[in-house]
Structure formats: C-alpha cells, structure tokens
Amino acid sequence: MAQACTATAASAQRQPQRRRGISKKVLDRASLEVPRGSFHMLLGANGCGKSTLLRVLAGLFQPDVGQVHVDAPCGFVFQNPDHQVVMPTVAADVAFGLGRYQLAPAAVHAVVQHSLAQVRLAEYAERPTSSLSGGQKQRVAIAGALAECPQVLLLDELTTFLDYEDQENVLQCVRRIVDSSRRQQAQQVQQQAAAGAAGAGAAAATAGGQQVAHAAAEEAGVTALWVTHRLEELEYADSVSYMDGGRIAFSGSPAEMKAYMRRLGAPV
Numbered sequence: 001m002a003q004a005c006t007a008t009a010a011s012a013q014r015q016p017q018r019r020r021g022i023s024k025k026v027l028d029r030a031s032l033e034v035p036r037g038s039f040h041m042l043l044g045a046n047g048c049g050k051s052t053l054l055r056v057l058a059g060l061f062q063p064d065v066g067q068v069h070v071d072a073p074c075g076f077v078f079q080n081p082d083h084q085v086v087m088p089t090v091a092a093d094v095a096f097g098l099g100r101y102q103l104a105p106a107a108v109h110a111v112v113q114h115s116l117a118q119v120r121l122a123e124y125a126e127r128p129t130s131s132l133s134g135g136q137k138q139r140v141a142i143a144g145a146l147a148e149c150p151q152v153l154l155l156d157e158l159t160t161f162l163d164y165e166d167q168e169n170v171l172q173c174v175r176r177i178v179d180s181s182r183r184q185q186a187q188q189v190q191q192q193a194a195a196g197a198a199g200a201g202a203a204a205a206t207a208g209g210q211q212v213a214h215a216a217a218e219e220a221g222v223t224a225l226w227v228t229h230r231l232e233e234l235e236y237a238d239s240v241s242y243m244d245g246g247r248i249a250f251s252g253s254p255a256e257m258k259a260y261m262r263r264l265g266a267p268v
C-alpha cells in the first residue's frame, strides 16, 4: 500500500531552554511508515520522542539527519485545545485558517458547515468557544484542520486533557472521518468505473474499472496519524507503530502490537 507519511532514519536533538548548551538526542534513526487512508497510532511512553517526530513530519522541527515525506496538504492538531481554539465563536474559529484563500463569504460558510458536520458539531456554529467542553474544543480544532482539506491529519495526544466521555468522542470522531473519507473514495471509484463502462463496452470496462479501483486505493482519502501513550486507544486504530528511546521499535496491526507488548511483559 502507498504511504501517506514516511520518516527515514530521522535523528534529532533538542536543547532544553533552562539548560543551554546541553542537548539531548530525542530521535535516534526513527523510521516510520504510515499507510495512506489509515488511522495509524504512534504509541510510546512519555518522553520517548513521539511529539518530536510528529513535529518533524509537520515541518515544524527539522531533524539533524534523515528524510521525511508527507502527503500535502496536512493539518496539525495540538494536545491542548486552548492553544488552538482561540476565536470567540465556533464558526469563526473553523474559518480562521481559510482567511488566506480569498474565498467568498458564502463559500467560507459552506466549508465551515461541512467541516463542523464532519465532527458532528453542525449545530454549534454560533456558540462561544468558551462554553465548550475540552472534547468539543478538540473537535472544533479538528474541524478547523479539515476545513483546509488535508490529506493527512497529524494529531498530537488529543485526549490528554479530556475526561473519559470526551476521549471516546474525539477518538470516534477521527475514526468516522477516516471511514467516511474511504467510503467517498470507494464511491468515486464506482462512479468512474461506471462511466468507463458506459463509454468502453462491458469487457473493457471491467479491466478499466480495476485500474481505476487500484488508482483510487493508492489515493485512499484522509490519513490520520494519532500520537498517544494510552494503549487502550489501540482499538480505534487500523495500524500502529511503537516508539521507544527515539526509535520505532515495532509496527503492525493492533493485535500484533498487543502480542509484542505481552512479550515485553506489559499487562495487556
């Protein structure tokens, strides 16, 4: 399957502000592959380098060595929604990033409503952002990222500051976004195959349809890369990578990940 993001042997050091002159290796030849159209989790203990790798993928932080590829455009959502949701109303916040595109007000309104519908907050457009729960704010932040039609969502520990119900809501929200993007992609494949059938006769259309289906699988919609240290969030993922000491130590399915953790002696 094609990859939406890759980091190849990325190494990086960081220098704590209070300890100038002392730098610490945070990424140590980290290599990550995120399948296109998947909900991929990057799991690991606090401080192992997950957020740094996510920032490297987003272009917010440069590695010392290594190579990075990310399907553009990509959207980043931060751990603390109070750092990202800053406008007085929900609609204004989702529209914030659209300011650079010179869209007509009606087009902005349509994009905002569509993005809010994707996170199931369509009724909240005129609400003050100060009245939202943490989970609702995270979904508004996700809607703001979606408004710019990303192919990749880079999501940094979104559940850290949320209660259990909000954690579930945000996880389900991302799962739905990936699934509905896949369904839309599949529908486009069918429509294109049907158009091919109408134009080229049934036998040729079957082959043509297969080619289109293959091409669409290569461009399989929105990819979500979700950083977390919570093993219990794995049930929402299609695939997972485990980071340890600045390196990707394991990648596989959630079931394979649990088996790997059991071999390490973790209570899974």
Ligand SMILES: Nc1ncnc2c1ncn2[C@@H]1O[C@H](COP(=O)(O)OP(=O)(O)OP(=O)(O)O)[C@@H](O)[C@H]1O
Residues within 6 Å of the ligand: 014, 015, 016, 017, 026, 044, 045, 046, 047, 048, 049, 050, 051, 052, 053, 157, 229
């Ligand atoms: N801005 C920074 N300046 C200096 N050191 C930093 C900075 N940000 C992170 N670090 C250090 O880099 C290491 C990796 O941090 P990072 O945030 O990437 O890890 P993480 O796995 O995402 O952990 P957490 O879950 O705690 O956020 C930590 O030791 C941290 O102290």
